[in-house]
Amino acid sequence: MKILMLNDSMVRGGRERRLIELLKGLAQFDDIECELLLLSSRVEYPEVYELGIPVHILERKPAKDPRIFYRLVKLCRQIKPDIIHSWAMMSSVYALAPRFFLRTKLINAGIADARKDMSFFYENYFRGRITFPFSDVVLANSMAGLEAYRAPQSKRRYIHNGFDFGRVAQLENKEVLRKRLGIRTPHVVGMVGGFFQRKDYDTFIVGGCQLLETHPNLTFLAVGNGPDLERCRALVPEKLRDRFLFPGMEKQVESIMNVFDIGVLLTNTTVHQEGISNSILEYMALEKPVVATSGGGTDEIVVDGVTGILVPPHNTQAFVSELKRLLDNPPLAVEFGKKGQLRIEQHFSLPKMTSKYRKLYDELMGGHLENQGNYTSGR
DSSP, rough: OEEEEEEEEEEHHHHHHHHHHHHHHHHTTTEEEEEEEEESSBOOOGGGGSSSOOEEEESSSSSTTHHHHHEOOOOEEHHHEEEEESHHHHHHHHHHHHHHHHHEEEEEEEEOOOOSSOOOTSSHHHHHHHGGGGGGEEEEEHHHHHHHOOOTTTTTEOOOBBBBBGSSSSOOOOOHHHHHHTSSSSEEEEEOSSSTTTTTTHHHHHHHHHHHHTTOEEEEEEOSSSSSSSHHTTOOGGGGGGGGEEOOOSHHHHHHHOOOSSEEEEEEEEOBBBBBOOOHHHHHHTOOOEEOOOOHHHHHHHHHHTTTEEETTOOOOOOOHHHHHTTTTTTHHHHHOOOOOOOHHHHHBBBHHHHHEEEEEEEEHHTOOOHHHHHHHHO
């Protein structure tokens, strides 16, 4: 079968990383042929061109370019895909054209978050309401996402992200990294995530300042770029500037995570709810105990009190208290880390994810999807 993977771009993000990992996994099947179509020339994952598959670019100018409908149908007539697997809501809107005119089967996989306040004023929700009725499958990477978007029961499926342990097979030396980053304390609490409104770096920084009053041998490391970066830097008092490090975007992020004693992901739930966070998967794969905001897909990864700790949204006191708990009880932190890694191996491995997608494609081509219920991750 031939599958056309359709996405807006290949900027650095969790959705794009998942797409690349799936393409690598599907390469093992001789009877599956994949092609990639991007609606932007922005490619920040150069390994896309090393996958050995055709890569097409239909540049959108302007952003909502109506000519893409015609150009997409024309391209699909040439390559004749059996399935269009769309990875974003806007690309799913464009995919409606070959769905109508060529009767190509459509997997609408644009759900990657699980925010609570869905309304027609939220663009992705609006696009979902337009595209869900004409999609053969509405696919998310979390159960929470399907519920948040109110996906049709007969079409909804979820497949959790898969982690490639090959990404942590060769990590940079910890001491070399600590020196490069300017870490001079024995312990590190880190958070990896873009500096956008959807991440709660305010609680991370304010709570970190409070914790340093009782735990001075600690560095807070915040990895990522974004429009809120300078505002967040300014939240750190002058006297603590050497204890909060902001290295920006890092390519070898797994190596930096390996320096952490505790991996953190705090979410601003007033505007966002996580789907399945790649950062959390990476923390756990590296045996790091996790402290994360409860809700959304995070509850599907982190087993509270077993592999990490879930804290209420925007609760600085709870965040500080749980960090203290782990820092003051190293055996507990180690236990959480080991159980977290085991959970990723058992439930969130790349082979498991790939096999689930393969099965979904087979069922869709065989016409077996009708009334099959939720297609789960095998969890």
